[in-house]
Amino acid sequence: MKRSLAALGLVGAVLLLADSAAHSLLGWPAMQAKLQAANAPADLQQGLAMGWHFGGLAMLVFGLLCLQTAWAGWRGRHASALLMGVVGLAMTGFGVGSAVLTGWDPFLLVFLLPGVLLLISATGAPKRD
Structure with missing residues (x-):
């Protein structure tokens, strides 16, 4: 993997880790306050909290896996394009799909x-014959 592409993977992975922390530590308290203000039932809030925090955990795991893959590429070791490609496609697809369904939001x-x-970054992984 070229170092410049590995660097993009490292930046993307770090952003994903930061997004994970913000999602769970900042996003949920704000969402919970809105749910409480709307008098949402406690069981609904609990169910949404579990899904919300699972999303934050998934982002953390994806970020860590991508970080390890990009770091291996940075160091000149074999780094599979599959992992970063799948995570990148999922994140990009979700963002584009959300924009189409709900309208653009920064x-x-x-x-x-x-x-x-x-x-x-995934485009920089070596091709296997």
């Missing part, structure tokens, strides 16, 4: 920016 850059960086 918040969607939280998904689009790391996703696109990971997709670009």
Whole structure:
């Protein structure tokens, strides 16, 4: 993997890790406050909290896996394009799909920016015969 593409993967992975922390530590308290203000039932809030925090955990795991893959590429070791490509495609696809369904919101850059960086980085993995 070229170092410049590995660097994009590292940046994308770090952004994904930061997004994970913001999602769970900042996003949920704001969402919970809105749910409480709307008098949402406690069981609904609990169910949404579980899904919300699972999303944050998934982003953390994806970020760590991508970080390890990009770091290996940076160091000149074999790094599979598959992992970063799948995560990048999922993040980018989610961001684009959300924009189409709900309209453009700058918040969607939280998904689009790391996703696109990971997709670009995935193009730098060596091809196997």
